[in-house]
Amino acid sequence: MSENSxxxxxxxxxxxxxxxxxxxxIVKVLTGVNMRIKKGEFVAIMGPSGSGKSTLxxxxxxxxxxxxxxxxxxxxxxxxxxxxxxxxxxxxxSSIVFQNFSLISYLTALENVKLPxxxxxxxxxxxxxxxxxxxxxxxxxxxxxxxxxQLSGGEQQRxxxxxxxxxxxxxxxxxxxxxNLDTVTGREIISLFKQLSKEKNITVVxxxxxxxxxxxxxxxxxxxxxxxxxxQISILNKRRGERK
Numbered sequence: 001m002s003e004n005s006x007x008x009x010x011x012x013x014x015x016x017x018x019x020x021x022x023x024x025x026i027v028k029v030l031t032g033v034n035m036r037i038k039k040g041e042f043v044a045i046m047g048p049s050g051s052g053k054s055t056l057x058x059x060x061x062x063x064x065x066x067x068x069x070x071x072x073x074x075x076x077x078x079x080x081x082x083x084x085x086x087x088x089x090x091x092x093x094s095s096i097v098f099q100n101f102s103l104i105s106y107l108t109a110l111e112n113v114k115l116p117x118x119x120x121x122x123x124x125x126x127x128x129x130x131x132x133x134x135x136x137x138x139x140x141x142x143x144x145x146x147x148x149x150q151l152s153g154g155e156q157q158r159x160x161x162x163x164x165x166x167x168x169x170x171x172x173x174x175x176x177x178x179x180n181l182d183t184v185t186g187r188e189i190i191s192l193f194k195q196l197s198k199e200k201n202i203t204v205v206x207x208x209x210x211x212x213x214x215x216x217x218x219x220x221x222x223x224x225x226x227x228x229x230x231x232q233i234s235i236l237n238k239r240r241g242e243r244k
Contacts, residue, residue, distance in 0.1 A: 009074055009170055009203050010037040010060060016068035017055055029055050031226030032069070037219075039170065040201040042194050044214040047223035053207045054175055056223065060205065061173045062090040074170055091120075095164035097174040101156040103148040109135060109159045110144040116166045134162040138192060154185035161192060171203045172196075178213055190216050 015033040018026050029052040037043050047053050058064040059071060062078065065086075071078040074093050081089065103112050110131050117127035135144050138158040148156055157177065164172050174193065178186030190206075190213045197204045197218075206217065214220050220231050 007038045008036055008072065009039045010035065010205070011072040012036075012060075012069065013071075014069040015056075015059070015066060015071060017052070017059060017064070018067045028226060030059075033223075033226070033228045035221060035228055035230075037203060037205065039203055040197055041219060042197040042204045042217045043206070044217040044220045045205065045207050045223060045228075046209065046211075046214055046220065049209075051223045052226060053223050056228075057173050057175055057205060057207050060171075061094050061096055062086050063096075091167075093169060094171045094173060095167040095169040097157070097160050097164050097172060097177055099176045099179045101148070101153075101160045101180075103156055103159055103163075105148055108145050108147055109140060109151065109155075109162075112148070112159055113162045113166050116163060131162070131166060134165045135159070137165060137196070138162045152185075153181050154188060157181065157185075157189050158192070161189075161196070165196070165200075165202075169202065171205060173205050175207045176209065177206060178208070178210060186210070186213065 012033050012035050015030055016028075017030040018028050020026050033056065045053050045056065055064060059066055060073065062073070066079065073089060076089055078086070078089070104115070107115065110128070113131040113134055114124075114127040117130060118124070122130075132141070132144065135141055138161050140155060140158050140162065143151060143155055148159070151159065161172075172193070177193070178189050181189060193204045193206065194216050196202055206213070208214055221228050222231050
């Protein structure tokens with residue numbers, strides 16, 4: 001793989017990740033992963049359970065460190081960073097949408113979305129104005145004063161996406177974002193990610209087991225036996241058709 005270009009927002013070179021279970025046992029999860037993702041792309045990562053999909057996303061989002069290889073995020077090699085710099089690049093470049101939403105139960109939708117902006121020092125008026133705009137982006141303007149328990153699963157996921165936008169990220173990572181939702185609502189959430197990636201030029205990296213969700217993305221990677229391979233969406237469509 002050649003050197004990263006200015007267009008590459010994510011680049012990995014021979015990425016290796018091992019976990020040491022005890023003194024004599026090492027589990028090799030990722031064994032030479034190479035991938036390249038450009039700004040504004042919507043990319044899916046699929047693979048069998050236990051293949052390392054979540055581990056890969058955790059590394060890209062700086063929640064996990066690497067064992068060997070190189071990972072460039074917005075042109076910065078993670079291998080060269082201190083722990084403090086790891087936190088800083090996460091804060092500046094990325095946001096994560098979790099499968100279980102991870103909203104603060106005693107805060108309204110508006111307050112949940114405002115929180116990241118307040119924590120980084122924005123005044124309340126500015127944070128409120130931006131939060132309302134982000135909730136409008138995800139179709140929840142009329143539900144902004146509701147608590148999470150007063151919202152449906154799909155609405156809670158939309159709040160989580162609005163909160164991710166509040167970080168003003170270059171990249172949004174999402175791990176099975178439709179996993180806790182019914183089929184129709186799940187499709188709506190995936191369509192929303194696709195819309196946001198195009199309208200706001202945000203890179204979206206999604207782990208999913210859902211073939212229909214993967215078909216809505218720009219590119220698809222398959223993780224097997226610690227290695228990553230790109231697969232054409234058209235081939236995925238053909239395989240799904242053959243199984244019917």
